[in-house]
Structures are given as C-alpha cells and as structure tokens.
Amino acid sequence: MSEAKKTPFYEKHVALKGKIVDYSGWLLPVQYPKGLVEEVHDTRRRATIFDVSHMGEVSVEGKDAEAFLQKILVNDISRLKDNAIIYSPVCYPDGGVVDDILVYRISGENFFLVVNAANTDKDYAWFQENVFGDVRLQNLSPEYAQIALQGPNSEAILQPLTDAPLKEMKNYHFLPEVKVAGVDCLVSRTGYTGEDGFEVYCKNDGAEVLWDAVWDTGQKHELNPAGLGSRDVLRLEASMPLYGHELSKELTPLQARLDRFVALDKEVDFNGRSALKKQKEKGMNRMLYGLEMLERGVPREGYPVKSGDFEIGWVSSGSYSPTLDKFIAMAFLDPKAADQVEEVELMIRTRSYRARIIKLPFYRRKK
C-alpha cells in the first residue's frame, strides 16, 4: 500500500482534534471530540461540515458522452436536464455492481461523475474499457477538494458566501460555476445524510479559503464538524446503500431494492440489462430488509440472521441509531423465509437476539 494521502483540510481536522484514521488510502477524521452520537444530532438539528475530498470525480465530455453513459449506467439519463443530477448504479454484464455514482449534467456533451473513493481507480479503468466514439474521460479526483455541508441550517450558512440563489436550487440540482467566498466552486444540493444540505467542490488551491469562510459564517448557525463515523450512521438511518455493504460485485441493485434507479425499459442495451431482467423475472434468494432490534444488542456487518433453525441471511450494515434511539440494521435475507415472519433472530457472538422486520427507510426527514 502506498502512503495514505492528506486532503487539503487535513490541518483543519488536526486543529479541531479530529481522531484521524486511514480510510481507503485517505487520512480523514472518524470523529471529533463531541463524539459520533452528538455529531449525528448536530447534523439532524443544526448543521455539520464534512470533509469528503476522498470522493472521486470524473469528467465525461464529447458528442457521444450521453450515449456512453447510457451504456454504462443502469439508470436512464435521457430526460436529465442541464444542472440536474441523477443517481445510478454502474453494473457489470452479470448485474453485479461496479459502483454507485452521481451523474451531474453540465450540458448534453459534458457530464461530471462523482464516484466512491475506494472505487475511483477501478471505475476509471472500467470507463476506459467501455468507452467508444467521441468521448474524452478525465480523472479529476486528485485536483478536487469537496466539503459536505449538511443539516437544516446549511442554506443559511452558505448563502451569505455566494450570489447564487440557493433557495431556488432544488434537491439533486447544481450550479457548475459559482463563486463561494471568492473561490470557483461547483455547488449541488445533495448529501449522504438524509438531511437538506449542499456539497461544494473546488480545486485544491481554493480549499482552505472555502473551509474557513464556511466555518466562520457557520459560527452564527451552530455549525460543528462531523466525521466518517457519523456519516456512516446518518446514511444508515436514511437507508442509503454503501458500496461494499449493500452493493458489490456479488450483489445487484435489484437485490438492494434500488428498482427505481434501474431503467430496464430504457432504449439502450446497457451493461447488465439482460442479467437484471432475468433476475427480476426469476426472483431473488437474497433481498434487502430493515431490522430493528427487540433486545438490546448491536447488530454489525456479517452477523448471521436466522429464522427458527435456519440461517436466512446476513447483516450488511448495523449500528446504534442516535436519532431513533434504537439498534437498527440492514440485512440481506431470503424473501421466501423473511416474508413469512415478522420477527427474526440475529446471532451476536454466542447468543441470538430478537429483531423485527421493518420497512425502510428507518428515518425520513420531515419536509
């Protein structure tokens, strides 16, 4: 392994006494002194700032950019407008998942993709392998820093720093060229927490000015820093999938119940279509379910789930949920067994603990 990289915000995390860990090759804070639970509350009730510079960015330009994306994405971007964003899994021909990504349409011939940090190199190689026609790919990841400003106070914090009318920016929309505190940025109304918020991208050399400006205006609006630990719990509460847990080479988007992002009927024969179609028709022996513990116990990734004497699946993500004050998990279960019962047992070390099957998402923001 090469040495872990520092983001342009590394010194900020150290100054704020963040607990630094190596996360897929990046030195990032897992939490700050207030602790993970408080960071979750801060995000849901006020606002938090996350360093998400580890995320990868890829630019796709050219006359055939849209056709190329239609081929590799399972979602349909034919109706995507300029300044709008779509979420899509990227599949292998067998329906397994390469990655799940965000696609920003700057214009019909210019797209900006945001990919998972750990998958950036793999994705870029996959894109290059599948590229055709007039398409120019560029891996911009090393040049870009990114912050996520999340929580109900986010707009009030960001608006004084920019002329862009943020109130008019809808969820999953963006502006590609915006000055924030004088720094050239791309600003989108997106996030991975289930709250309102923004993600702000800039070149590395503007990163420090951007952070300081957001931090300073944030002081009037109870802004706090938050780390990777709370980010993972927030996304679990909002039941958003995480690659490597709910999606992988071995798990399809249909198994993760991402049907509304799988455009089986789109006009292009995209990667994975026939396999996914077949899977949909035949049914699946593992599908994603929500679990809530009925006994106190922390469900964690990999724990077996049983119904009676039979093992019917495994936990893909689990945690204590500070927002709900419950122990929750997402799990892949055999629907033939799971749909017959209301309760299952989760194996934690040597004992089984009762859990109830519940509808996802665990948490939905009140609008």
Added chain:
Amino acid sequence: MMKYNIIDGVKYTRKHEWARQEGNTAVVGLSDYAQDKLGEIVFVELPDVGTEVEAGKGSAVIESVKAVADLYAPADGSVVEVNEELLDQPEVINSDPYGEGWVYKIELKDESQMDQLMDKPAYEKFVVEEDEE
C-alpha cells in the same frame, strides 16, 4: 497535564482494565483511557455470576457505536457480582469509569496476581507510550 483521569487506589492492566482489591475480591472496570478510545458505549455483555475468568482472557464485551472490545480479566477468579445497571445504562462507563461504571467483581484465586498489575505512575507512563504509537 495528563489527558486522562488515572486514579490512585486501583491497579491497571496493559489492556486498560482497572481492578480495585477489597480483601480477597477485586472490582473490575475499564480505565478512563479505554472508555475515551472506545467512544460512546452503547452495549455491555456481562458474564454470569459463577463464571470462572482467567487473567488476560476475554470476560465481558463492551461495545461503542463503532467498535467491539473485549474486557480482559485482570486476574484469575470467579465472578461473584455483576453491574446489571450497565445493561440499561452502558454509557455510565463513559461518565464514571471508576465508580458507577464498574463491570464485575471477582473472588481472586491468587491475590499475588494483583501485584503484577501496574500502579498509577506505571500506568501513566504506559498510556503516554501507547498514545505516541
């Protein structure tokens, strides 16, 4: 100024448990350093009363939001009492690790084992070294 609260009157292990000897018994818990490293504790799995524990072997499980940690027995013995309050309020280990946050009490098999544990000055030094790694 020491970052962690390391108190007198108890002995410490290299795995950051503390043990307070009372006659032929010892009360056992997690040090302030250990609770700080773990973060917010949300679950505790206690041994049954009567369980034989072995020095250096896992004897209880402490879980924070992010991590699972074994609590290793500081000495050989058998469990005579457990802190059942922790089942409902495990976070007490964070707020009062040497008091209300005690985990269990054992009857010592061999009291001389307690002499092998670290006292306050030795543990302070040990923690500083651990933190530097």
